[in-house]
Every structure is written in C-alpha cells, then in structure tokens.
Amino acid sequence: MTMQVSKPMRVAIFGATSGIATAVARRYAESGARLVLVARDQASLTAAAADLEVRGAAEVEVQEADFARTADIPATVAAAWTRFDGLDLAVVAYGTLPDQQEMEAESAKAEQALVLNFLSPALLCGELAHRFEARKSGTLAVISSVAGDRGRKSNYVYGAAKGGLQRYLEGLRHRLFAAGVQVLDIRPGFVSTKMTAHLSQKGPLWASPDQVAADIVGAIQKRKEVLYTPWFWRWVMMGVRNAPGPLFHRTSL
Ligand SMILES: NC(=O)c1ccc[n+]([C@@H]2O[C@H](COP(=O)([O-])OP(=O)(O)OC[C@H]3O[C@@H](n4cnc5c(N)ncnc54)[C@H](OP(=O)(O)O)[C@@H]3O)[C@@H](O)[C@H]2O)c1
Numbered sequence: 049m050t051m052q053v054s055k056p057m058r059v060a061i062f063g064a065t066s067g068i069a070t071a072v073a074r075r076y077a078e079s080g081a082r083l084v085l086v087a088r089d090q091a092s093l094t095a096a097a098a099d100l101e102v103r104g105a106a107e108v109e110v111q112e113a114d115f116a117r118t119a120d121i122p123a124t125v126a127a128a129w130t131r132f133d134g135l136d137l138a139v140v141a142y143g144t145l146p147d148q149q150e151m152e153a154e155s156a157k158a159e160q161a162l163v164l165n166f167l168s169p170a171l172l173c174g175e176l177a178h179r180f181e182a183r184k185s186g187t188l189a190v191i192s193s194v195a196g197d198r199g200r201k202s203n204y205v206y207g208a209a210k211g212g213l214q215r216y217l218e219g220l221r222h223r224l225f226a227a228g229v230q231v232l233d234i235r236p237g238f239v240s241t242k243m244t245a246h247l248s249q250k251g252p253l254w255a256s257p258d259q260v261a262a263d264i265v266g267a268i269q270k271r272k273e274v275l276y277t278p279w280f281w282r283w284v285m286m287g288v289r290n291a292p293g294p295l296f297h298r299t300s301l
Pocket of ligand 1: 114
C-alpha cells in the first residue's frame with residue numbers, strides 16, 4: 049500500500065513585514081508551509097524568516113523589493129514564483145496611509161500614495177494572475193480596506209486607491225473564475241499595526257493583527273471572494289455607503 053503524503057503549501061507574501069502579513073505568515077508557518085517573504089528591508093526579512101522557521105515553516109526564502117518601483121514588479125513576481133516552482137497562495141499586503149492634508153497640498157505625495165496603494169498592487173496582481181491562470185489553481189489574497197467602500201473627505205486619496213484596487217480585483221475574479229483561481233479582496237477596518245500607531249488604537253472597533261489573520265486564513269479556506277474583517281465592518285460600511293450625500297457633507301468623516 050502506498051501512503052499519500054500531502055505537499056507543503058507554497059505561499060508568497062508581498063509586503064511580508066506588515067503587521068497583518070506577519071500574523072498571516074505565522075499561521076501558515078505553523079501549518080508547515082513553504083514561504084517566500086518579499087519586503088524592502090533585508091534585516092527585517094532575515095528576522096522574520098528565523099521566527100517563521102522556529103514556528104514550523106518547512107522552508108523560508110526571502111527576497112528584497114521596493115514596491116514603489118513599479119518597473120521592477122515583473123522581475124519580483126517572476127523570482128518569487130520560481131522559488132518553489134509555482135505558488136499555491138499569494139498574499140499582497142503592502143500599503144501606506146499618508147496624511148490626507150499633506151496630499152492635498154502636494155501632488156507628489158498623492159502620487160506616491162496612489163502608486164503604492166493602487167498601481168503597484170494592481171500590476172503585481174496582473175503578473176500573478178496569468179501564472180495562476182495557466183496552472184488553473186491557486187489563491188490571490190489582497191488587502192484593500194473598508195476605506196475603499198466610499199469616498200470620504202478625511203482620506204479620499206487612500207480611499208480612492210483602495211476602491212480602485214477593489215474594482216480591479218472584482219474584474220480579475222470574473223476573469224479567473226473559469227480557471228478555478230480564487231481572488232480574495234480583504235477589507236479590514238481598524239487594525240493595531242505600525243500603520244495606525246499615530247492613532248489611539250483603543251475601542252470596540254479596533255482589532256489585533258492576529259484576529260484579522262485568523263479571518264483571512266478562514267476566508268482563504270472557504271474560498272470567499274470578499275472579506276470584511278472583523279465581520280461587523282460589513283454592516284458598518286453598509287451604513288456608511290448608504291448614508292445620504294447631503295448628510296455626509298456635514299460630517300467630519
Ligand atoms: N492597519 C489598518 O488599520 C488597516 C486597515 C485597512 C487596511 N489596511 C491595509 O493592510 C495592509 C497591511 O498594513 P498593516 O496594517 O499591516 O500596516 P504596516 O504594518 O504598516 O505594513 C505596511 C507594509 O507596507 C510596506 N511598504 C510600504 N511601502 C513600501 C514600499 N515602497 N516597498 C515595500 N514595502 C513597502 C511596509 O514595509 P516596511 O516594514 O519596510 O515599512 C510594511 O511592511 C495595507 O495594505 C494597509 O493599507 C490596514
């Protein structure tokens with residue numbers, strides 16, 4: 049009798065030093081996955097790889113990339129894809145939350161935010177899409193944000209980038225349906241990471257990266273298309289999306 053041994057899952061994380069991505073990577077490491085970590089800081093990557101190996105990862109490869117350099121994206125994806133001869137899961141987690149008023153005053157800052165939060169992840173997903181499509185399997189899990197659900201005066205540049213990313217993923221999901229590839233749009237609310245370190249991070253709307261990571265891993269397993277995390281953001285954003293414009297003009301949101 050031959051025994052079936054399941055192969056470790058091959059997972060690449062783009063933006064692997066993010067607070068949310070770190071919590072996701074730990075969960076896959078604990079299940080014995082092989083991981084490719086892609087981020088811009090070599091020292092953080094080395095430390096993350098050591099941590100994930102201790103937690104049970106079968107293998108960890110690291111790769112440096114600055115995702116603001118969009119011309120490098122095809123080579124970055126090609127290198128990550130070939131580490132383990134293909135991927136079962138790609139998680140796209142990088143982003144920035146710049147100051148809205150600074151972006152209103154300086155177009156160059158708005159441009160950087162739009163590149164990093166929309167153009168770059170969209171191009172990266174495009175590079176991954178045709179590879180997953182050719183294999184007829186795999187999961188592309190991308191962190192957008194609840195901020196993409198409606199334009200608000202307090203953060204509409206970031207919100208526009210995330211909203212654009214949501215539309216891109218929606219279209220990609222329709223394209224990849226026939227190939228059986230899952231495209232998951234992850235929409236977190238407030239999460240306590242270094243991105244939000246300037247805020248109080250206290251109150252019932254705040255979640256830990258680990259809570260969000262548990263939801264992400266669950267949504268990947270269940271082959272969901274859109275994840276609001278924690279769950280109550282689906283209902284919060286339904287209210288926000290449906291609030292009348294004249295009322296919205298008068299809020300500070
Ligand atoms: N925290 C929240 O409340 C929240 C809510 C909704 C959505 N999100 C989204 O969740 C994702 C993860 O964010 P997070 O909360 O985990 O924040 P985070 O810990 O600050 O992670 C952001 C990551 O983006 C990376 N990054 C920024 N610019 C980069 C560049 N040019 N090249 C390479 N990497 C770059 C950072 O790298 P370094 O480590 O080198 O700085 C960091 O790893 C982002 O897409 C964010 O927009 C977060």
